[in-house]
Amino acid sequence: MARITAGVATSHIPAVGAAIDLGKTGEDYWKPVFAGYEWTKAWEREQKPDVVILVYNDHASAFDMKVIPTFAIGCAEEFKPADEGWGPRPVPVVRGHPDLAWHIAQSCILDEFDMTIINEMDVDHGLTVPLSLVFGQPEQWPARIIPLAVNVVTYPPPTGNRCWALGEAIRRAVESFDEDLNVQVWGTGGMSHQLQGPRAGLINAEWDNCFLDRLEGDTDELRHIPHIEYLRETGSEGIEMVMWLIMRGALGPRTHTLHRHYHVPASNTAVGHIVLEPVE
């Protein structure tokens, strides 16, 4: 049977991708950002996940204003890196896992989560930057990736509670898949940042760290944080953290922290990263 063995959360800042692609990771500005991922890279080489369900948001790359799916699951064989206006990132094509992706889509829909099924799309920095941070710069990504795109741009995004519950439904779906697969769920985006208006540049390290604290253990307080709190406390783009709750929900009732990293700033954003395992 397939099983969810771990959860990873990380910011997905485009400038971090550019720093990797342009060979700037050794510069003083970037060193402390990347140092916090060394542990995870080594750990992933041992873990060798077969599949990563990667929760992210599309930043006006695959989806424009014509269609705005709340939860969209990528069921294709492969997904190409998107051209976001400066050419596609020089990273490998992302290979999907259509069998498991379709199984999750069907299972979630029967579980009353009405997923949008995507058979063709390009994937932007929201998905490829986390892959680069955790897997480095390989010729081919070492795992199959199931993209799960969440609308956190046009309001209202899904509630934190709904995201957590979707994670729980994904766990049920994975555990009912016959093939023996080591599956991880990654939640990306955040942490505090605001990219617009006179309040841009907002960072709230205290709030962010309190959020990281509460991803561990058996508390489910995070699922009850209303949107307005993310907006006030973590900036308008801090709302991306609801996507971390899909990862957390998928890990079951109790978790243990294996690794944690926090650094300000990368570009306009607080970098947050955590590795969790479910505790049976």
Add this chain to the structure above:
Amino acid sequence: MTGPKDVKSYLEDFEDIPGTRVFTAKRARQGYHLNQFAMSLMKADNRERWKADERAYLDEWPLTEEQKQAVLDRDYNRMLDLGGNIYFLSKVFSTDGKSFLQAVSTMTGMSVEDYQAMMLQGGRSPDGVRSKKEQG
């Protein structure tokens, strides 16, 4: 439940946040063509035509004159007021060869250098900018 179920009270809260335009349905409708125009710059051919004659390229889109002028002026706060969303508008500043940090700093009234220095010192504190009511 993790927030108000009533749409009206849910939206009203957003108006209380200083210096912030939440991308609500109202803004999404007002800015539909503005955002779709910005999105079109993801294609290399369109970028070339845009660079060759910005005004002519804008005139192909059903934007208001105010929206067109805000784009030509690269006035990002104004574009947000007129329904733009920053992720869509990022195609405009990316085409200009500008980073998020450079473009975002223009909305704060700070120089790029001062804005970057603020970020290096830990960013803008939420104290005093959580709520307009709190500011009095």
